[in-house]
Every structure is written in C-alpha cells, then in structure tokens.
C-alpha cells in the first residue's frame with residue numbers, strides 16, 4: 258500500500274473514532290458542537306456522521322436549543338446497535354452479561370465456582386460464553402473479561418491468578434479462537450474502576466478516579482485523564498499484598514501480614530472466628546464456626562462488640578493504605594466497592610478517619626471517599642466498556658474505506 262494513502266486512511270479512522278467518542282460521551286449533541294469540541298471542520302463532521310448513521314450506530318434525535326438561527330439537529334447513540342459480553346471471574350461465582358452500548362444489561366448468567374480451578378475453571382468460562390453467544394444478541398462486537406490476579410492486558414494473558422490456579426494462561430487467545438470475536442482481558446479491580454467511571458456518577462471524561470475493590474482480595478483500579486493506568490508491569494493498584502503487619506497472619510500469596518489478611522472480607526470473617534472465644538458477650542460467640550459475612554453484617558448493625566472490633570480494625574488498616582494512594586497520586590475521588598461495602602457508612606467513616614490520620618491534612622481534606630453504586634455490575638460493565646473505549650474500530654461492521 259502507498260504510504261501516503263495509509264496515512265490518509267489512518268487520519269480518517271482517527272477522526273471517525275473521535276466523532277463517535279464525542280457522541281458517546283455527550284449524547285445528545287449537535288454536529289456543530291462536535292465540530293467545535295473536536296476542532297474538525299463542519300464538513301468533515303457531517304461526512305463522518307453520515308457514515309455513522311449508515312452503520313446504524315448514530316441517529317438523529319430531535320432538536321436542540323436555537324442560538325439565534327435554525328435549531329440544531331441532535332445526534333444520539335443507538336444503544337442497541339451493538340452488543341458486548343462482559344465477564345466477572347472474581348466472585349465465588351462466575352458472572353457473564355450481555356450489555357448494549359449504553360451499559361444496559363440485557364441478560365446475565367451465573368455459575369457457582371465452588372473451588373473449581375485450572376482447566377475446569379476455564380470450562381466454566383466456556384459454558385457461560387457458549388450460552389451467551391448463542392442467545393441471538395447481534396451484532397456482538399466482542400468479549401471483555403475481568404479476572405482476579407496479575408494480567409498482561411496487551412497480550413491478553415492471565416499471568417497469575419492464585420485462587421483459580423491460572424498461570425500464564427493465554428485467555429484472550431483461547432477465547433478469540435473459540436468464539437471468533439475480539440477479546441480483552443483486564444484485572445477485575447481495574448475493570449470495576451472503568452465501570453464506575455463510565456457508568457456511575459458524573460465523572461468528566463478526562464477526569465481522575467481511584468476505585469478500591471475490597472472483597473476476598475483487595476485491589477485498586479486507577480484512571481488518570483480518563484484512561485486506565487496500569488503501570489509498567491500492568492499491576493498498578495495491586496495494594497492487597499503489601500505487608501502492613503510484619504509477622505502477621507499468613508496470606509494466600511505466601512507472605513505474612515498483607516493488607517488482605519486484615520482488611521478483606523475473608524479476613525474479617527476469619528478474625529471473628531478466631532477472636533470469638535474471647536467475646537463472651539457477643540452473639541457471634543455461641544457458634545463461631547457458623548460466622549459468615551452475612552451474620553457479621555447483622556451483628557455489626559446491632560453494634561455487637563466482636564463485629565465492631567474486627568470490622569473497625571479492617572477499616573482502619575484499609576484507611577492507612579488509602580493514605581498511601583492519596584499521597585502518591587493526589588487523586589481527589591476515591592470509590593470503595595466490593596463485599597466489604599456492605600458494612601456501609603459507619604465502615605466508610607472509619608476508613609476515612611484512618612485515611613485522614615495517616616495523611617497530610619490538606620491532601621486528605623480534598624479527598625472524597627464514597628461507596629460505589631454498581632456492585633458486581635461494575636466489573637462486567639467495565640470489562641466491556643474497556644473494549645469499547647480502546648477499540649472504537651471494532652464497532653464497525655463495514656470495512657473502513
């Protein structure tokens with residue numbers, strides 16, 4: 258191919274992606290406004306929009322406010338023009354959902370994991386995807402996976418997921434070969450961060466956000482200028498295995514005293530079981546082996562002393578770790594999500610107090626800490642949104658000119 262022509266085609270594609278991104282983010286928006294924000298000419302924008310309408314991705318939807326002359330026609334994304342599958346492999350059950358371009362979930366399938374690992378866990382992934390890809394949601398433009406562990410996103414490899422016994426698993430390649438669809442693979446906390454960023458709240462599209470996911474493990478996802486920040490090794494935000502208590506409890510990673518051994522959902526249950534004999538007054542003390550996250554939550558809400566101790570200690574430890582994130586990143590918005598969020602505002606308050614105590618006063622004062630609103634959906638939606646945000650090209654069914 259002639260090099261000059263290739264450049265011209267690349268520019269055309271880049272402009273088209275830019276216009277589509279603008280309509281996605283600022284829906285509904287007029288052609289003139291798209292031209293103003295993207296700095297493309299009105300003629301170029303009109304041309305591109307004609308192509309997007311032909312592709313079925315964009316439609317004209319009513320009129321905007323007139324600024325003197327004729328009222329401008331508004332453009333809107335056709336939410337159901339494409340579908341994407343999002344997977345969350347980080348729960349005690351695998352969850353797969355089909356969503357449209359607006360992140361509206363159309364169908365969800367869940368399968369219990371029950372300590373399934375290795376090839377068998379991969380088999381569960383296939384079962385969910387076999388099912389979801391056969392349900393007639395078309396056109397299906399890709400699969401986005403959120404998985405626990407360290408992930409090489411560029412190559413789609415799960416480097417190490419301890420709970421699933423996956424090491425150097427080429428997940429994207431396997432799924433691509435089986436389903437003939439584009440696949441992206443992300444760490445689940447990073448996926449949740451994207452989900453919360455794109456589909457919850459009113460984050461400016463070029464804003465910053467940290468999402469701390471506190472479930473059986475602990476991880477964070479970091480967005481800088483609206484883009485996921487993975488760091489040089491892909492593990493940016495892996496705060497769960499930072500040692501906070503020398504010679505503390507053993508951790509599943511092989512070390513002792515990691516943040517996870519105190520602040521995670523698994524840790525609070527284990528600590529409550531261990532400490533129960535010392536708490537004669539606690540309702541949980543009667544049958545320590547039956548303590549679960551649910552019973553701990555009820556006890557916490559009833560101000561049970563044992564529940565208060567383990568959950569408060571977990572919150573304090575988490576708050577101190579978040580103070581590190583605050584001082585390294587100076588990002589003002591931090592969202593907490595995952596199983597521990599069930600302990601609600603008093604838990605959040607305790608995390609905040611500890612973060613403030615461990616931070617430079619002025620930096621903590623400017624930091625907003627809140628609980629996420631999407632729950633498990635954050636991961637499936639984030640995994641699918643990542644595919645969309647990184648690959649607008651994949652939305653096009655006709656070959657680029």
Ligand SMILES: [Zn+2]
Pocket residue numbers: 497498499508509510511512515517
């Ligand atoms: Zn660890």
